[in-house]
Amino acid sequence: MAQNLWGARFSKELDALVNEFNQSIKVDSLMYKQDVEGSLAHAEMLCKQGIITESDYQDIVDGLCSIRDDITSGALKIDMNAEDIHMFIEGELTKRYPVAGKKLHTARSRNDQVALDVRLYLREKTGSLMDELKNLIGVIYEVASENTDSVMPGYTHLQRAQPVTLAHHLLAYSAMFMRDYDRLADTQKRLNFCPIGSCALAGTTYNIDRAFTASKLGFTAPVFNSMDGVSDRDFCVELASDIALIMMHLSRFSEEIILWSSWEFKFIELDDSYSTGSSIMPQKKNPDIAELVRGKTGRAYGNLITLLTLLKGIPLAYNKDMQEDKEAIFDSVETALICLKVFAPMLKTMTVLKENMAKAGEKGFINATDCADYLAKKGMPFREAYKISGQLVALCVSKGITLNQLELQEYKKMSDLFEEDIYEAIDMLTCLNKRTSEGAPSKSAVEKQLSIVESFLND
Numbered sequence: 001m002a003q004n005l006w007g008a009r010f011s012k013e014l015d016a017l018v019n020e021f022n023q024s025i026k027v028d029s030l031m032y033k034q035d036v037e038g039s040l041a042h043a044e045m046l047c048k049q050g051i052i053t054e055s056d057y058q059d060i061v062d063g064l065c066s067i068r069d070d071i072t073s074g075a076l077k078i079d080m081n082a083e084d085i086h087m088f089i090e091g092e093l094t095k096r097y098p099v100a101g102k103k104l105h106t107a108r109s110r111n112d113q114v115a116l117d118v119r120l121y122l123r124e125k126t127g128s129l130m131d132e133l134k135n136l137i138g139v140i141y142e143v144a145s146e147n148t149d150s151v152m153p154g155y156t157h158l159q160r161a162q163p164v165t166l167a168h169h170l171l172a173y174s175a176m177f178m179r180d181y182d183r184l185a186d187t188q189k190r191l192n193f194c195p196i197g198s199c200a201l202a203g204t205t206y207n208i209d210r211a212f213t214a215s216k217l218g219f220t221a222p223v224f225n226s227m228d229g230v231s232d233r234d235f236c237v238e239l240a241s242d243i244a245l246i247m248m249h250l251s252r253f254s255e256e257i258i259l260w261s262s263w264e265f266k267f268i269e270l271d272d273s274y275s276t277g278s279s280i281m282p283q284k285k286n287p288d289i290a291e292l293v294r295g296k297t298g299r300a301y302g303n304l305i306t307l308l309t310l311l312k313g314i315p316l317a318y319n320k321d322m323q324e325d326k327e328a329i330f331d332s333v334e335t336a337l338i339c340l341k342v343f344a345p346m347l348k349t350m351t352v353l354k355e356n357m358a359k360a361g362e363k364g365f366i367n368a369t370d371c372a373d374y375l376a377k378k379g380m381p382f383r384e385a386y387k388i389s390g391q392l393v394a395l396c397v398s399k400g401i402t403l404n405q406l407e408l409q410e411y412k413k414m415s416d417l418f419e420e421d422i423y424e425a426i427d428m429l430t431c432l433n434k435r436t437s438e439g440a441p442s443k444s445a446v447e448k449q450l451s452i453v454e455s456f457l458n459d
């Protein structure tokens with residue numbers, strides 16, 4: 001009878017459907033390298049402590065390394081009927097080194113083993129996410145640097161509000177992604193504690209050296225409580241939450257890309273290699289990448305809720321429910337990675353249609369605040385000035401003209417404070433370049449923002 005490694009007390013083979021239901025190999029086989037890495041460090045500790053012999057240790061090293069290399073080369077196929085990657089690798093090691101292989105699991109449980117593997121795997125993936133974020137921030141920096149003069153309307157309520165530049169608008173996203181980067185770095189700090197040696201839940205009677213294994217694997221320190229070591233999945237939730245925010249930011253950005261590439265806006269044109277056509281409408285050029293990123297944000301939110309819900313009712317310590325953690329968090333990680341990887345070059349290759357942006361800025365009275373500020377600076381209380389400016393806008397709307405086209409005598413009818421220099425004051429470029437307050441869209445203020453991003457990129 002083909003028995004599981006844990007099958008000693010069982011007299012019947014597992015029902016086939018239950019076997020399929022119970023296994024996690026289809027998801028956790030992704031962690032085969034981390035499983036080997038963790039086992040190597042564990043075995044080295046066992047040898048150093050005199051728990052296994054030097055020669056057993058050597059066999060374990062040879063066995064584990066050859067298994068890892070054979071899986072990588074394809075020479076060894078992972079058996080999808082195995083329960084999980086931990087069982088598969090240990091079983092294979094025991095086939096190759098029957099005596100030493102059986103000693104590897106001394107002073108260890110799959111409970112601390114899986115907790116370790118997931119941390120190792122996610123630590124690496126968090127690093128990749130940070131690299132991809134940095135790359136995206138770099139692309140935003142490039143596009144922003146080229147567009148510090150590209151005037152466009154800034155919106156509130158999706159109504160034209162005040163003049164900004166494309167650089168200014170894009171730098172808002174740099175700020176979001178820089179915070180995301182920070183959050184990942186912070187998550188990594190808390191993730192970087194080592195659970196191995198917690199064993200099933202209550203540690204072990206063997207004289208193990210947890211600090212040694214932890215430092216071999218690059219961790220800050222061992223998790224200090226063995227029950228927490230096997231039960232904690234906070235790092236999965238934190239990472240899923242970081243990713244939910246990254247996806248939310250990407251999704252908002254996507255929404256703008258979708259709007260901006262519509263005929264109604266036409267602020268940008270996506271490159272042919274980053275857009276798709278329609279099977280029936282020959283004229284179509286669709287922003288599918290941005291739409292998919294927006295759509296995939298749903299999964300990232302779902303995975304976060306899955307993890308939180310999964311954990312909320314689990315008593316200490318390990319429970320099989322926790323096997324469900326990997327599918328959720330791995331999906332979040334892969335989703336965010338691919339989204340970041342396609343989003344950056346889509347942005348980099350898009351064409352900015354500066355004239356259309358500027359044209360949109362001319363209409364919509366985005367200089368009405370500046371008209372009010374003009375009066376206020378001449379001594380009129382702002383609320384009064386605001387009212388006059390609003391009445392002037394209404395007048396222009398009824399005449400079908402802009403504030404710049406309204407004659408001086410009309411201005412004067414509303415207030416004596418208006419002089420010829422009102423036209424200069426409400427000129428779009430004046431409105432933009434006078435906005436020099438910290439964080440504002442004038443060229444000088446934007447250059448400061450660019451330099452903040454630049455120092456982040458060079459860090």
Ligand code: ARG
Nearest residue numbers: 024028084110111114322323
């Ligand atoms: N496949 C399991 C998981 O992913 C490994 C740990 C199993 N431990 C146990 N006692 N059944 O969580």
